[in-house]
Amino acid sequence: MAAWIGSRLFGGRVSDFGFAFVSDVVAGRTAAAWPGTPTAAVVVVSVLLVSLAVAAVVGGWWLIVRCLPDPGDPVAALADNPGLASLRPEAAALKARELRRTLTGAPAPGDIGLALGDLMRGGPTLYASWEDTIVAFMAPRSGKTTCLSIPYVLSAPGPVIATSNKADLWAATAVLRAERGTTWLFDPQRITYQEQAWWWDPLRDLRNVEDAHRLAGHFVLTVDDGQKRDLWGPAAQDLLCTLFLAAATSGRTLRDVARWLDAPAVPTPVELLDAAGFALLASSLRGAQNGAVETRDGIYQTARTATKALRDEAIISWVTPSSLPSLDLSGLACGSDTLYLLSKSRSAAAPLIAALTDAAMRAAERRAERMGGRLDPPMVVSLDEAANICRIADLPELYSHLGSRGIVPVTILQSYEQGVTVWGEAGMAALWGAATCKVIGAGVDSPRLARDLATLVGQHDVPVRSVSYGDGRASEQVSLRRQDILEPAAIRALTPGTALLLATGGRPALISLLPWYRSRDAARIQACRDSLEQLIMEGAGR
Structure with missing residues (x-):
């Protein structure tokens, strides 16, 4: 040649x-x-x-x-996972047709569920169904908004509730969501520098003691007093319950509640409760007002601390009557509207964020019951910074049945311990157990969670070769060693953009997250983001 x-x-x-x-x-x-x-x-x-x-x-x-796969490669060890078959696109599409009777023909990717990520090394995209509930643990700047919140808000086929402590979620999605329905922005602290355009009455749907007690709980949960909370917290919640119900049944507003808290001996709420037929509750309030001065003052001060939002005119104007349009939560669950709830972490407005989110989900539950049990199209509830700005006391209990109503909650936390500070050890364990899809992203620095995850991921056999020399000859032996597929240090060092997925019924899997800037609509999202960020800058300059 x-x-x-x-x-x-x-x-x-x-x-x-x-x-x-x-x-x-x-x-x-x-x-x-x-x-x-x-x-x-x-x-x-x-x-x-x-x-x-x-x-x-x-x-x-x-x-x-x-x-050839490395015997110790965790991706290869987790790739063969028949338990994930229900999350693959074909199975997810079949499941969507079962849950959504209005779907006809071939469903679009946004109709079959929320995209969790791509199975690593060329695997398919995995989808959470419309009866799944999701909890995610991701450190700051590890893709919470870009990989979860923004894609989920944009892909939701029905109504959306989205919480955040920054303006980026609203800026990236509001224009595109407005093409499907009305967008409602709750921003009492002017994070986006936009003017108030509507108001909501928390007292509107209060009909009984349970409803009032639930509303009061959102306020009291923000009182950070570990030494006295067992005493003053429940008492303050009972007090707020009586005042809220007195105002609701008499056409009063939260401004009246704030005034009643400043005058512990005022008889007006007792008289209003008596007139509304709540004699026992009126007697309870009368007893609290006539009790020992030190005890009464402690209860009222705790209640005033919990309701500091009612002392801020910029906040209370969002929840008291005005000439602006009023938000109807029952109508929110019927279409494809989007409710954005923005607040700075642990701010005075946080109880109202939790109350509005809770009220919207309960309205969606009632709507689902009238539709035969499930919302169609389903509602997506993206709770970013849930432990800081959206503390719902019984969220772990809600997780056990929201999915069956066509309401898909996505709770995003920075760490497991952050959830423990809100719901306690038992409550956080209940939330973890009730979530059908758990996403653990980069930067999980909790040693306990990393060890627990390593145990849940499991172990595999790794061949170990050893060479020995003797009598002028060399011999090689191969033995199997049992070791963790993912060690705690490897879980803590997950690359940004990747995550560990634990889905009910399947072994854990490693996935590549799907940031919005790699989607087909990246150009449209960026244009939306640029236009609203310019609007924010103009508002900040005024």
């Missing part, structure tokens, strides 16, 4: 290949083997051909070795 190539490049010809040709080459009679062709050219071409052949063999072997 080298002689033939040399003859084409430098002239000459090549004798026919055969015994005579081989004999001439071996004997050094190159002039007979390739007359007219320089022997040096034939040698150079031969070296090049041999080098190319060796490179091809080495490269092919390298590719084969690279494709």
Whole structure:
């Protein structure tokens, strides 16, 4: 071959290949083997051909070795996971047709569920169904908004409730969500620098003691007093319950509640409760007002601390009557509206964020009951910074049945311990157990959670080779060693953009998250984001 190539490049010809040709080459009679062709050219071409052949063999072997899974590779160990079959696109589409009777034809990706991520190394996209509940643990700047909140808000086929402590979620999605329905922005602290456009009455749907007690709980849960909370917290909640119900049944507002808290002996709420038929509750309030001064003042002060939002005119204007349109939560669950709830972490407005979120979910539950048990289209509730701005006391209990109503909650926390500070050890364990999809992203610095996750991921057998020398000979032995598929340190060091997925019924899996800027609509989202960020800057400059 080298002689033939040399003859084409430098002239000459090549004798026919055969015994005579081989004999001439071996004997050094190159002039007979390739007359007219320089022997040096034939040698150079031969070296090049041999080098190319060796490179091809080495490269092919390298590719084969690279494709072979490393026995200790966690991705390979978790790739074979039949339990994830229900999360694959085909199964998710079938499930969506069962849960949503209005779906006809081939459903779009946004109709079959919320995209959790791609199974690593070329796997399919995995979807949470419309009866799943999701909890995610992700550190700051690890993709909570870009990989979860924004994609979930945009892909939701029905109504959406989204909480955040920053303006980026609203900026990236509001224009596109407005194409489907009305967007409602609750921003009493002007994080987006937009003017108030509507108001909501928390007292509107209070009809009984349970409703009032639930509303009071959202306020008291924000009181951070670990030493006295067992005493003052429940008492303050009972007090607020009576005042809220007195205002609701008499056409009063939260401004009246704030005034009653400043005058512990005022008889007006007692009289209003008596007139509304709540004699026992009125008697309870009368007893609290006539009790020991120190105890009464402690209860009222705790209640005033819990309701500090009612002392801020910028906040209370959002929850008291005005000439602006009023938000109807029963209508929110009927279409494709979007409710954005923004508040700074642990701010005075946080109880109202929790109360509005809770009231919207309860209205959606009532709507689902009238539809036969499930919302169609389903509602997505994205609770970013849930432990800071949206503390709902019984959220762990709600997780056990929201999915069956077509309401998909997505609670995003920075750590497991952050949830413990809100719901306690038992409550956080209940939330963890009730969530059917758990997403653990980058930056989980909790040693306990990392160890627990390593246990849940499980172990596998890894071959270990050992070489021994003796009597002038070498021998090799292969043994199996049982070790964790993912060690706690490896879970803590997950690369940003990847996550560990624990889904009910399947083994854990490693997935690649799906940030919005890699989606098909990235250009439209960026244009929406640019336009609203410009609006924010203009508002900040005024």
